[in-house]
Amino acid sequence: MSDQERGGVSFFWSWSYWSTxxxxxxxxxxLQGYEDAGxxxxxxxxxxxxxxxxxFYVIVGSVALFGLILLILLHHNWSGGIIGFAMACSNTFGLVTGVFLLGFGLSEIPKSIWVNADYIHRQKVLSHKVARAALKLDDAHQNLSNAIVVSQATSKQMSKRDPLRPYMNIIDDMLKNMLDEDPSFKPQGGRLGENDMDYDNDEKSMATLRRQLRIAKEEYYRCKR
Incomplete structure (x- = not known):
């Protein structure tokens, strides 16, 4: 391979690595944090x-800094520099994770086939899974009902001239669309706790209310599927 070809391969490898x-x-x-924010x-x-x-980056950076200081104190030298060492650690982590997952699949697939061959045992396992799924769905329904009751109660106690009313209107529209999309859903058993009505202090508290309502909705329909 010529130097020009080697340089091209090195460039594309570096570009794909660092872009990933x-x-x-x-x-x-x-983007995930943006989508999760309320x-x-x-x-x-x-x-x-x-x-x-x-x-998260501060925590990870602190751990990495501790590891780097530990290496320096142990007087270990590496010829590739810090960047090369970090890339080696990253590649090692990926390889170890891949080998672990492949090894798990290699043993789990034959095991699952062997276990599923016993129909009596499989029936018991499926019955247990159905019971757990029903329990999770009931809890998710309860949480969504609580979130709806809190949202409705907060909206009722907030005056139309309240500075936070525009934010509450957004939550009301979100709640209305939610109930219109699934008319079969009926909030049941919603209960107010001691701190459930503390959502009319500032914009952040309203964002928290909106986020909790959305999370409760997503969890309910995930369990319902």
Whole structure:
């Protein structure tokens, strides 16, 4: 292989590696945090996502810094430098994870085939799974009912002139669309706790209420499937 071809391969390998690295550790987590945030504007949702991810990066960075200091104290030298060492650790983690998953599948697939051959045992396992699924669905229904009751009660006690009323209107529209999409859903057993009505203090508390309502909805329909 000529030097020109080797340089081209090196460039494309570096580009694919670092682009994947950037997507994995920056772009995708920020988008996930943005989607999970309950804030009402793009800017606030990005801020919430960055705050959560920065906290995670600080923890991971502290662990990495501790490991780097430990290596320096142990007087270990590596010829590839810190970046090469970090890439080696990343590749090692990926290889070990891949081998672990392949080994798990290699033993789990024959085991599942062997176990499923016993119809009596399989019936007991499926009955147990159905009971657990029904229990999870009941809990999810209860949580969604509680979230709906809290949202409705908060909306009723908030005046039309309240500065937070526009945010509450967004939650009301979200709740109305939710009930219109599934008319069969009937909130039952919603109960108010001591701190369930503390959602009329600031914009952040309203964002928390919106996020909890959305999470309860997603959990319910995930269990319902």
């Amino acid at each position: 690295f950037l997507l994995t550790w920056a772009v995708v987590p920020i 804030d009402f504007t793009v800017t606030e949702r990005l801020k919430a996502s960055l705050h959560v991810n920065l906290l």
